[in-house]
Amino acid sequence: MSVQQVLFDAPGPKARRNILVGNIIGVLLIAAILTYLVIALGDKGQLTAAKWTPFLESRSWEFFILPGLLNTLKAAAIAVVTSIAVGLLLGIGRLSHLAPLRWLAGLIVEFFRAVPVLLMMIFFWLALGRNNLVDDPTFVAVILALTLYNGSVIAELIRSGVQGLPKGQREAGMAIGMTPIQSLRSIEVPQALIAMLPALVSQFVVILKDSALGYIIGYAELLQNARRLGVGEGNLIQSLLIAALVFILINFALSTLATRLSALLSFRTRATPRKQQPTGAAAPAPSPPQRDAAEEGPSPV
Amino acid sequence: MENYLSLFETYNVPAAFWVNIQLTFWAAIWALALGTLLALMRISPIASLQWIGASYVNIFRNTPLTIIIAFGVLGLFGQLQVSLTEDFNLNFFRLAILGLSVYHAAFVCEAIRSGVNTVPLGQAEAARAIGLSFLPAARLVILPQAFRGAIAPLGNVLIALIKNSTVAAAGSVAAESASLMKTMIEFRGDLVIPIFLTFAVGFVIIVIPVGLLTTWASRKLAVAR
Numbered sequence: 001m002s003v004q005q006v007l008f009d010a011p012g013p014k015a016r017r018n019i020l021v022g023n024i025i026g027v028l029l030i031a032a033i034l035t036y037l038v039i040a041l042g043d044k045g046q047l048t049a050a051k052w053t054p055f056l057e058s059r060s061w062e063f064f065i066l067p068g069l070l071n072t073l074k075a076a077a078i079a080v081v082t083s084i085a086v087g088l089l090l091g092i093g094r095l096s097h098l099a100p101l102r103w104l105a106g107l108i109v110e111f112f113r114a115v116p117v118l119l120m121m122i123f124f125w126l127a128l129g130r131n132n133l134v135d136d137p138t139f140v141a142v143i144l145a146l147t148l149y150n151g152s153v154i155a156e157l158i159r160s161g162v163q164g165l166p167k168g169q170r171e172a173g174m175a176i177g178m179t180p181i182q183s184l185r186s187i188e189v190p191q192a193l194i195a196m197l198p199a200l201v202s203q204f205v206v207i208l209k210d211s212a213l214g215y216i217i218g219y220a221e222l223l224q225n226a227r228r229l230g231v232g233e234g235n236l237i238q239s240l241l242i243a244a245l246v247f248i249l250i251n252f253a254l255s256t257l258a259t260r261l262s263a264l265l266s267f268r269t270r271a272t273p274r275k276q277q278p279t280g281a282a283a284p285a286p287s288p289p290q291r292d293a294a295e296e297g298p299s300p301v
Numbered sequence: 302m303e304n305y306l307s308l309f310e311t312y313n314v315p316a317a318f319w320v321n322i323q324l325t326f327w328a329a330i331w332a333l334a335l336g337t338l339l340a341l342m343r344i345s346p347i348a349s350l351q352w353i354g355a356s357y358v359n360i361f362r363n364t365p366l367t368i369i370i371a372f373g374v375l376g377l378f379g380q381l382q383v384s385l386t387e388d389f390n391l392n393f394f395r396l397a398i399l400g401l402s403v404y405h406a407a408f409v410c411e412a413i414r415s416g417v418n419t420v421p422l423g424q425a426e427a428a429r430a431i432g433l434s435f436l437p438a439a440r441l442v443i444l445p446q447a448f449r450g451a452i453a454p455l456g457n458v459l460i461a462l463i464k465n466s467t468v469a470a471a472g473s474v475a476a477e478s479a480s481l482m483k484t485m486i487e488f489r490g491d492l493v494i495p496i497f498l499t500f501a502v503g504f505v506i507i508v509i510p511v512g513l514l515t516t517w518a519s520r521k522l523a524v525a526r
Binding site for chain 2: 011019022023026027030040041046110111114115116117119120122123127130205208209211212213215216223227230237240243244247248251252255
């Protein structure tokens with residue numbers, strides 16, 4: 001974070017002038033890009049009032065955007081809960097003292113992390129739809145695909161969280177007569193969950209973003225409804241932009257929450273790096289390395 | 302078994318994977334170039350450029366890739382008649398590459414920035430002490446070390462990109478593997494699970510070596526300190 005100040009000195013008169021010139025160029029660049037966009041869109045007739053006024057009418061929101069958002073949030077919320085459940089199961093499986101269980105959980109986790117979510121979604125959609133197993137195959141397919149992928153990712157988070165704990169935690173559990181599984185369940189995993197909370201919240205952003213894949217299999221989520229609205233009103237570009245804006249606002253709020261959490265929790269997890277003084281390492285205001293990963297926000301999948 | 306093997310005579314599965322690999326290859330190059338530029342902006346002393354970099358990352362990192370790809374075909378092509386080539390199908394392919402690059406550039410930028418975090422303070426101080434200004438210092442001292450420190454996160458972005466190349470299905474790239482799998486399941490409903498496993502294992506075979514390779518490279522090329 002504070003790396004920016006590291007790369008250059010407090011500027012002198014000449015550097016200040018250069019920075020000023022750079023800033024002017026930068027502002028001109030922003031202005032040029034914006035002007036170009038406005039002119040290009042205006043030329044194609046995309047800025048006329050008729051393209052934008054549908055968003056002032058309540059029926060656009062009532063019948064398209066809000067139901068779409070509701071479906072997106074519904075799928076994401078259910079997938080968050082099921083992913084955490086699956087993640088806990090697989091994570092504890094990967095940490096088990098029984099080797100076959102460990103291998104099995106490892107195999108499942110590695111497999112579902114490597115398979116694109118979209119492939120799983122299409123598979124569940126067509127497989128469930130064929131056999132008439134459920135009422136709403138698109139919805140169930142979205143949930144299942146999101147759960148399997150994100151559950152595997154959360155299992156890895158839990159595993160790395162538990163492995164990052166001081167050894168004494170487990171030893172203390174054993175010393176008071178707990179079985180390994182008891183110590184995992186009531187001592188290690190809860191601490192790992194707290195330590196990994198920022199990364200977990202970042203994963204929620206991934207779940208919310210990936211729920212938009214439901215568009216491809218015809219689940220009536222926000223993007224799908226925005227497209228329908230856009231086709232109906234003849235303002236596809238504007239509708240997609242509004243849908244993107246809604247996603248960005250929600251995800252930005254979640255990402256900010258993740259960063260805040262990681263700052264808030266940094267004192268709780270400071271126990272281990274006591275002896276490793278940063279010997280001239282990294283940034284001047286050093287945050288322990290494992291924190292950086294969490295601060296990075298949503299991952300690209 | 303014979304049924305299953307006959308699938309490969311009717312449908313060209315390797316060709317579909319080849320489309321995904323091509324999408325990944327071109328998108329990776331563009332995303333790396335754009336992401337490096339954005340990272341440079343974000344670490345530069347110029348506030349307006351920092352602002353551009355940060356806004357870009359925050360916007361594209363928080364937008365679903367599906368919207369970006371759909372926007373390419375519905376908005377750019379459908380409404381604005383943007384075409385990157387005369388060829389109808391190639392145009393969708395290139396628009397998908399554009400969408401994938403724009404999206405992943407934000408993650409490349411953050412990966413490189415995390416690489417910059419691994420460069421010790423003394424390196425930047427030494428660069429300044431011998432009189433290098435920002436750009437030469439970045440080019441000669443900071444970025445070469447930052448890239449070597451960023452191999453692991455860049456590898457994660459590459460793996461995500463490989464998997465995300467299937468989302469090109471939303472951009473009318475009908476030849477890629479997710480679309481082919483859909484077609485195959487629709488026509489050969491008796492073989493749903495074998496068809497899915499074929500494609501899934503295909504991705505496992507591509508993704509896991511890339512993961513092992515980048516982990517190995519990040520250890521091998523780590524700057525010894």
